[in-house]
Amino acid sequence: MNASSQTWIVVADDPAVSGLVVAARILSAEVTAVVAGRRATAESVVAAGVDRVLWLGEPAEGTPVEAYAPDVARTVAAGAPGAVLGSSEGAGRVMLGAIAALLQAPGLSGVTALERDGNQIGVTRSVFGGIAERRDLVTGGTAVIALAGGEISDPTGLAVPVEEVTANALTTGRLTGLRPKEKAPVNLRAARTVVAVGRGLKAKDDLALITDLADAIGGELACSRPLAEGVHWIAKDRNIGISGQQIAPELYVAIGISGQLQHMVGVRDADVIVAVNSDKDALIFKQCDYGIVGDLYTVVPALTAALAAKP
Amino acid sequence: MTIVVAYKWAPNPQDAAVRSEGTVDFTRAKSTISEYDPVAFELARRVADSTGAQVVGVTVGDASIDTSLARKAALSRGLDRLVIVADDRLVGADSTRLAAVLATVVRRIGDVDLVLAGESSVDVTEGQVAMTLAGQLGWLGLNAVSSVSASDGGYAVERDVPSGTVSMVVTGPAVLATTADAVLPRVPGMKDILGAAKKPVEVLSLDALDVPSAQVTLTTLSTSRPAAGNRQRVIIDGSDPTAAAAELVGALRAAKVL
């Protein structure tokens, strides 16, 4: 297949696309978006400042956006862009999977840099959970790229019309209900200080110790994966790591967290990392700036008290 | 009917060594059933027990994935039988290649209406293979599935999405990637492992499968090892918590991060 020098993005019901648009503009001046989902989504993509919006039409009642994946793939294949970018979260993966399958092209995740050299696209990715980096040249067709979505930004660029494309969504799945979460998802990426706790915590009630410290230090609460899943003591969107959020705060305090690879890639870019752990051989002590070897149940209250005292 | 569980026999990168030039050496990291795939085995077994379906495990990869250890590890987790494609032409295969091979195997098995997969593999951690498999098959693909059960004419599925829990009914063939904590998988006992050795295993040759060829390829220009981040590693003894806390707070204030 002969790929053009155009860059496309695919959007499925997640209007947080400005990250995709910014990345797409690295690769080409013009950006086309393929949108599955409600018209409102298509409108917000227009507002994010793209040059062309192809919308697959209003979904019938109960049709999940994932049912449009084959349509999205066909639309992208017809356009034969040099690169197509989508969200690495949720429905984005489903869209990219359908595109990668139709084009028989590898799906590229963990992308840290994109470059264009003439008609070729170079992609730098972190691989195997972040232990290594690899720079590849994509040849033979479209580069299929998964990226974290980013924020909804203020309207930019000129308004373009929403072009409707006929679609033939799968009819094998039907939505029957939604139990909304009580709290809106948090964005830890914006926090300057983050206090995270892991499996060193013995009981849910003891969380107060950690939130007290977070309050004293003026930080957001976060956790390692086992506290968000399995025990559900802390909301999943506060999980830090390869399958949670990747953050770069000025100060990251890890309490009762062993420091395994899958967690630590989430805070690799933090300025200062502090660890509290009772095991002096814990991996995290090799990856922190300051560490206290001790029981969190005595160290954390002492820290909270020390922060309250004036310097 | 048949439920397929796509699972991976993979090493944990935590145990891999990265050479200074960025190439990864997995020889010291032992492979096991990928961390979250037992969740898919367990869900599949529970659904099959309620519908009378059989559960077939499918895994594809290089030659090293077919050992008696690997077979027993999978078959002792509630499978009825196993289909393996183990070929060194799949060394380092990307998610689309793996999904293409998986798709031909699923088609060959025949009466499959459900493929279950883990959230993400322990080595690659992209959560992409299963959704690409859905694309190859032209089936509905759903990730973040926290619950599956048989319901009238199909399956009742719940998904864990940022806004909440979505419930759905799936009436046609589908590929579902589970959340890591959808169920607590069983730990195989001695009888499960003994029983595993008696279950059928089919080894398919890559040549016997009509796998579409890759259209887009990657040429690796360079590899590198991410800078370990020069952390200061100032370790404070916390046996006197008050003194340790004072020392840390003092240091953080001096470093102007407080």
Place this chain on the structure above:
Amino acid sequence: MTSDATEPDFDVIVVGAGLAGSVTAYRLAERGLSVVLIERGDVPGSKNLSGGVLYGRVLETVFPDYLDEAPVERRVTRHVTTFLTPDSAVSLDYSADGLAEPVNAVTVLRAKFDVWLAGKAEEAGAFLMPGVRVDSLLTEPGPDGAATVVGVRAGDDELRARVVVAADGVNSFLARSVGLRPKPPTNHLAVGVKAVIRLPRVDIESRFGVSGDRGAAHAIVGDCTLGIGGGGFLYTNTESLSLGVVLRLDDLLRSGHTAIEAFEHFTQHPGLAQYLRGGELIEYGSHLVAEGGYPMVGEVAMNGMLVAGEAAGLAINSGLTVRGMDLAIGSAIAASDAIAEAVASGDTSEAGLAGYRRRLDESFVMQDMRTYARAPKFLERPGMYGPYGELIADVLHHAFSLDGTPRQHLLTVARHALKRSPVALRQLISDGWAGVRAL
């Protein structure tokens, strides 16, 4: 699956896929017995630390071609003994091509070697069952009323066999649970801290003076263990080094240091820096080692059960080397022969299994255990780990340093050094004598 309470599931259950367990399972399966080999690690070897020097002649009697077949790292042709003081290292280097032909000792990495050995047992027909931790033994009163082991329990499952082999390593929870071994006193145990350091082949060859598949084994004493009873070792693998310290548990507890501190002290010693420079730590952990010597070997058989390898207390710490792998293999040979005989005769009672102890006593295993019976006592003498190292270094320093002064007779040097050293002459002579007899 249900099993008739009286009909065993297997002829033999072997618990632990270390060297003792895998060799026992292999030799029994070879003879057509039905054998299950149960290992708590997901993969054999995954629970066994790094590696060491295997005195491999005994393995050759089981696998004549093991040198070509097994994942051995290097054939040891250089044995170096190093005495460390805080700032110097003195080495005695014994290197001879004679050591390579026939091959006496090889270095192995357990993570690879155990997989191979368990694989041999599996090929021979044993059922390998990894990822299962045996929780307890099943016992029943035998015909004579005495407790008889009839199987094992793990989780909710039970398996039965005519004979159970406890090859579960130094802690042998199984042997202890039936009173075959008392909980060892701390002066019969040592803590080993081991690590594997990756180092390019070229560096290993130039630093250790070896080439091809040849390798070196360094034993290190003196200022390497913070004065705690014990010693260190440094072995070459193909593209890595195994190194570590072995510390007497009672002494360690007394010292107030942790094993890790002693290990770090060891690796940072200037005398070792030249070998380790630029290496990358890739594996690290600690493990107990039995070092009570002959007195620690307890009962090795009861009705329906044998204890093999380090589970039976079979290990030797000579002060310069730790041996356990070859003894484990030796005991496995004795155990498998005895079990085959007992199963054939239909008598798997303690009396029927008595051939095990007899074979052990006749083999090199018990002979070496007796020869080194005094080693633990020798090692208990505190001077071995601190002052002597300095003393020896001092002697050799004076003998070798060409500073223009006339060379003194070595004995005079020794006496001078002794005056400066905190060790009394009488004690030195007596320890030296104990040492000669023990080693």
